[in-house]
Amino acid sequence: MAKPASTFALDIWYFAALKSDVKTGKLIRVEIAGEPITLGRKKDGKLFALRDICPHRAAPFSAGRIVDDAVECPYHGWKFSADTGACTEIPALCEGNDMQTDKIKVRHFPAREQGNLIWVYIASDKRFAGAPDIEPPHFNMAGTPPRMRDSLVLNCHVDHAVIGLMDPAHGPFVHKQWWWRSAKSMHEKAKKFEPRELGFAMAAHSPSSNSFAYKLLGGKPITEITFRLPGIRTEEIKVGKRTLLSFTAVTPIDENRTEITQVFFTDMPLLKLLTPILKIGARKFLRQDGHMVDLQQMGLKYDPTLMLIEDADTQAKWYHRIKKEWAASRSEKRPFVNPVKAKTLRWRS
Numbered sequence: 001m002a003k004p005a006s007t008f009a010l011d012i013w014y015f016a017a018l019k020s021d022v023k024t025g026k027l028i029r030v031e032i033a034g035e036p037i038t039l040g041r042k043k044d045g046k047l048f049a050l051r052d053i054c055p056h057r058a059a060p061f062s063a064g065r066i067v068d069d070a071v072e073c074p075y076h077g078w079k080f081s082a083d084t085g086a087c088t089e090i091p092a093l094c095e096g097n098d099m100q101t102d103k104i105k106v107r108h109f110p111a112r113e114q115g116n117l118i119w120v121y122i123a124s125d126k127r128f129a130g131a132p133d134i135e136p137p138h139f140n141m142a143g144t145p146p147r148m149r150d151s152l153v154l155n156c157h158v159d160h161a162v163i164g165l166m167d168p169a170h171g172p173f174v175h176k177q178w179w180w181r182s183a184k185s186m187h188e189k190a191k192k193f194e195p196r197e198l199g200f201a202m203a204a205h206s207p208s209s210n211s212f213a214y215k216l217l218g219g220k221p222i223t224e225i226t227f228r229l230p231g232i233r234t235e236e237i238k239v240g241k242r243t244l245l246s247f248t249a250v251t252p253i254d255e256n257r258t259e260i261t262q263v264f265f266t267d268m269p270l271l272k273l274l275t276p277i278l279k280i281g282a283r284k285f286l287r288q289d290g291h292m293v294d295l296q297q298m299g300l301k302y303d304p305t306l307m308l309i310e311d312a313d314t315q316a317k318w319y320h321r322i323k324k325e326w327a328a329s330r331s332e333k334r335p336f337v338n339p340v341k342a343k344t345l346r347w348r349s
């Protein structure tokens with residue numbers, strides 16, 4: 001029987017961790033799109049990623065250690081090259097045993113650092129060993145120190161997490177609070193969208209005046225919101241020459257769990273000062289979304305038919321189309337054709 005197709009976008013870079021999470025000499029464990037992965041650094045600081053399951057008897061490497069740029073399994077001490085995933089030593093073998101250890105291989109994942117963000121490439125072909133033909137996303141601000149970082153595991157498939165993230169209509173209901181907005185402040189919005197690399201953008205605009213938080217920035221801020229596959233949303237706010245980049249990554253752990261990570265990068269002096277307050281607000285927002293996901297699961301477990309309406313859910317439709325087109329373009333070995341056309345979307349929120 002053919003294996004069912006993955007429900008995740010593949011042959012693509014996923015956000016895996018922040019640079020500071022992976023210290024030289026330490027191994028950490030992450031799980032991305034159903035793959036347990038151990039991340040570490042070699043002596044020269046270079047990042048590597050191996051499947052976190054020892055091919056001998058399945059112990060996780062992340063509980064072991066790094067010895068001379070090899071990963072040592074904590075169970076029987078087998079060692080695997082950090083570069084290739086090939087077994088380099090089996091301590092239990094006696095002198096004269098000609099077992100070819102390098103035939104034993106652990107899956108090796110391309111890993112890349114871009115500023116303070118760490119990306120791992122998940123190929124559709126589990127034996128993929130080359131260099132990916134696409135680059136992870138690049139953000140200039142990601143080179144500056146992260147001002148705040150918050151993560152939450154949502155109890156849902158990545159598709160629901162992404163759609164929730166880009167859903168413009170839930171704000172006045174899920175994030176209703178005196179300092180933000182209420183159902184009473186709802187009004188009609190019209191925003192211009194355009195296609196972007198592997199996604200789309202809400203073109204630069206001045207945010208609505210009912211967003212009190214923006215007023216704290218001083219000056220007239222210009223905001224641009226982008227989304228790209230597999231689940232990267234950025235909101236870049238510029239005031240004069242200064243920038244705030246709010247980076248959100250939605251990374252599937254497995255079919256039923258998704259990690260959402262939010263990181264702020266900024267060179268605005270006022271915002272650096274206000275970070276502790278912003279943190280409280282952002283944490284609250286994320287947990288409100290998490291609570292709604294849990295409520296939604298009460299219905300989703302009955303596998304009901306769902307609806308996407310125009311224009312409030314148009315971005316969700318685009319996400320589905322982009323994801324489908326990405327998979328098709330890869331399997332047909334042809335360039336990706338962005339299904340999004342420039343359009344003004346109108347909704348009330």
Ligand code: FES
Pocket residue numbers: 054055056057058059073074075076077078
């Ligand atoms: S389980 Fe890893 S060396 Fe035995």
Ligand SMILES: [Fe+2]
Pocket residue numbers: 164165170174175285289
């Ligand atoms: Fe939300």
